[in-house]
Structure formats: structure tokens, C-alpha cells
Amino acid sequence: MTVKTAVIGAGTVSEVHLSGVAKNPQTDLVAICDLDFERARQAARQYDITPYADIDDLLDQESLDWLHVCTSVQSHLPLGKRAIEAGVPLLIEKPVTETIEEIEELEAFAAEHDVPVSPVHQHVFDPSMRAARRLIDAGELGQIRGVDLIYTGLSSPDEANRGTWVFDLPGGEFEEGLPHPLYSALALSGYPESEDSISSLTRLIGDYDDEFAYDAAQLQYVTEDDVLCNLKMLSSSKPRHEIYVHGSERSIHLDLILQTVQTVDDDYHLSSFKKGKEAVTRSAGYLSGLLSNAKLVADGQLNDDWETATRMNPHYAQFDRTARALERGAEMPVSLESSKWTIRLLEELRRASTPPVRTPTP
Structure with missing residues (x-):
């Protein structure tokens, strides 16, 4: 089983989501949505997926298992609630919302509909x-x-x-x-x-x-x-x-x-x-760490496999862990509680x- 996935927002940060989902053997990238339909079409052509300009059309036309929200923070709450109503699990770019009141509203709405929501905390x-x-x-x-x-x-x-x-x-x-x-x-x-x-x-x-x-x-x-x-x-x-x-x-x-x-x-x-x-001893440990990182980079240049990619790219690592959790019905690897404290700070x-x-x- 693969996790059918779409991305909403075709701006700067969406590229890492599109490329990561497209490469991940656990996921199937099917659509991109953006209010700027031409921008959505450009991304869709690159990944051979379907473009949309409206989230309602996206949710009505696609049978999604997962939605990545890569829009401005001001839009996260209404978009998130619309996807939750449709029963689609969410991965939302940081910060999930602007305020504590908003994230608590989103959290309660997700709990009411029993839909998992997780923030992008790739680092x-x-x-x-x-x-x-x-x-x-x-x-x-x-x-x-x-x-x-x-x-x-x-x-x-x-x-x-x-x-x-x-x-x-x-x-x-x-x-x-x-x-x-x-x-x-x-x-x-x-x-x-x-x-x-x-x-x-x-x-x-x-x-x-x-x-x-x-x-x-x-x-x-x-x-x-x-x-x-x-x-x-x-x-x-x-x-x-x-x-x-x-x-x-x-x-x-x-x-x-x-x-x-x-x-x-x-x-x-x-x-x-x-x-x-x-x-x-400390200098030797520091040099050892640098050499280990250099080897990782070299492996990434020689190998195009997903396992190596997840070791190098923290976004990909989070996508992989979260997709596996969705497949198993397990707890999200990054909780909304982490995002709530981030917003409190x-x-x-x-x-x-x-x-x-x-x-x-x-």
C-alpha cells in the first residue's frame, strides 16, 4: 500500500515536499494545489500530477491519504480544518498556526474527527x-x-x-x-x-x-x-x-x-x-565527525536510493517516518504538542x- 499524497501551496518550500513525496516508495504523489493555477500547472507538469486551484476541488476529486500544507501561516487553520473535515491526515509547515488559540482550535477539531495532524519540524x-x-x-x-x-x-x-x-x-x-x-x-x-x-x-x-x-x-x-x-x-x-x-x-x-x-x-x-x-581528543572527535559527514555526502552523490536520501535530507526523513506511521495507524513522529510549545515561546x-x-x- 502506498500513501496517496497531495501538496497544497506551490511556493518556495513546496519543492522539497514535492520531490520528497515523489521519491518516497511509501507515497504516491498525485496532485498539487495553489490559488495561482499557472504556478500549480508548472509544478504538475514537472511531476506528472494533477493541478488544482481550489482545495475543495482537490478534496472532492482525489481520494487522498495525506495532505502537505505549504502555504502562508495565516491560511493554515482554515485549510487544515477543511482537510480534516474530509478525513485527510495533515503535515503542516511550521509554524502550524500564528497563535495558541488557533492551534488549540485545530487540535480539538482534529481530535473530534479522529484525524492525525503533525507539524514539519524537519531539523x-x-x-x-x-x-x-x-x-x-x-x-x-x-x-x-x-x-x-x-x-x-x-x-x-x-x-x-x-x-x-x-x-x-x-x-x-x-x-x-x-x-x-x-x-x-x-x-x-x-x-x-x-x-x-x-x-x-x-x-x-x-x-x-x-x-x-x-x-x-x-x-x-x-x-x-x-x-x-x-x-x-x-x-x-x-x-x-x-x-x-x-x-x-x-x-x-x-x-x-x-x-x-x-x-x-x-x-x-x-x-x-x-x-x-x-x-x-576533542579535535580528533571533531575531525571524525567531519569525515563521517563527508562520507555521507559522497554516498549521496553515488547512490540515489531512498535510504541514503533520508540520511542526508531531514525533510525526507520526516516524510518517511510519518508515512510509515500513517500506514500502521501509529502515533505521529512529531506531535502537535511540540508545535504548541513552539508557538507559546x-x-x-x-x-x-x-x-x-x-x-x-x-
Whole structure:
């Protein structure tokens, strides 16, 4: 059995969905839908599928097992509810909705109709993230005590990488990119113990023609397991995408750009000789990670099989895992709960970026 799949939205991000579904042996790509019918027709010709300009026509004409929603965030709730009414499971690009109220409405609607819905959180399936999760789950780090994320070099608010619709967001294109570091940190740290455990700080540093609220942000929260977390995200700076996970037995450092994971288990009180030895060990581990990644890239150039593709492309890895879950009627590999906390963190940043209303002095 293959999962009959369609994509709605023929914009920038849809290409990875179209190519991934077309290549996946578990899925059968049958249609593309976009309000701009000419754009839908161009994609349809490339993949030999049927184009549509209206979601109702798509759902009426195609017997779908899965729908990928790749439209602007403002359209996700009405499109999602229409597909859920038709009984079609959803994979929705991040963020799933703009607000907590919207995602809770979508979640309740999906539960009422017993239709699975999952967000696109592809970086959870990056090689380094999967390796880190295996170490944590195996207890190699001991008790997790803290998580620090540094995510710099994000787009400026006034860039339109994904379309001018991002300018309706308080943080513009900068905000549109924030779900990636937020859900990545949540995947390693766990969820905050409550909304009250979250604190935030934002700044608007750049000068822009449009009125944006922030282009730099910092979040702190404590998880249900008493893990202390700190997330710093900056636009218009040199890119660093790194996560440190601090455990009672050892710690790890993830470089999300180079896709390496280094283990740190040395003692603070090492002698100078042992510190030098540890530096050599770390350098060797770093080089080993780079060589492993180089081999993976080489394998991808030599092999065109789906297994290799899922190891290299995190989107493809999530598509594969989710399609298999749909076939088995199993739980989605990425839950809506993860997206709800991602949106809660985003809303906390929006709140922090809004100046308080001052009551006039009588």
C-alpha cells in the first residue's frame, strides 16, 4: 500500500515536499494545489500530477491519504480544518498556526474527527540531532541539567525569503525562521514546566523601512524535569547554530551547521598535561565527525536510493517516518504538542517585544 499524497501551496518550500513525496516508495504523489493555477500547472507538469486551484476541488476529486500544507501561516487553520473535515491526515509547515488559540482550535477539531495532524519540524531529524537524542535516551549523559542554544545569522525582518506575507509577522522574516531553533531546543530539553517558567528578552537593533517589533531574542525556561534552558537568537550576524546539552555524567556539543556531535566528559581540575590531551581528543572527535559527514555526502552523490536520501535530507526523513506511521495507524513522529510549545515561546517573544501600555497620570 502506498500513501496517496497531495501538496497544497506551490511556493518556495513546496519543492522539497514535492520531490520528497515523489521519491518516497511509501507515497504516491498525485496532485498539487495553489490559488495561482499557472504556478500549480508548472509544478504538475514537472511531476506528472494533477493541478488544482481550489482545495475543495482537490478534496472532492482525489481520494487522498495525506495532505502537505505549504502555504502562508495565516491560511493554515482554515485549510487544515477543511482537510480534516474530509478525513485527510495533515503535515503542516511550521509554524502550524500564528497563535495558541488557533492551534488549540485545530487540535480539538482534529481530535473530534479522529484525524492525525503533525507539524514539519524537519531539523529534529538532522543527523546531529538524531545522534544527540540517541545518547540522551541511552542515559549516556546521566541526568540532563541544562541546555544552551546559540542561533545566530538568522535573516533580517525585512527579507522576503518566503514571500512578502512574512511582513505581517511582528518579527518579519526573522520571526518566520525562529521555530527551527525553538523546536530543536525543545526536542532535547523537554517542555517547560509551565508558561510561568518562561522569561524572554527582545531587542530591535536594525533600522528598517517597515515597523518590525524585534530582530534579536533570548528565552529562558525550566522544564518539567528541572532542566535549565537558555536560547539566544540573533539576525544579521555571523551564523552559529550550536546546542550544548549539559549532563551529570558528560555533556555534548552539537554544531548544527557542520552536523557534528562532540562529547565532553573531562574534569575541570585536570592537570595541564591532561588538558592538552583532552584538547587533542576533542579535535580528533571533531575531525571524525567531519569525515563521517563527508562520507555521507559522497554516498549521496553515488547512490540515489531512498535510504541514503533520508540520511542526508531531514525533510525526507520526516516524510518517511510519518508515512510509515500513517500506514500502521501509529502515533505521529512529531506531535502537535511540540508545535504548541513552539508557538507559546513565539508568543512570549511577541509579548516581550510589545511596549507596555502606560496609564496617563491624572
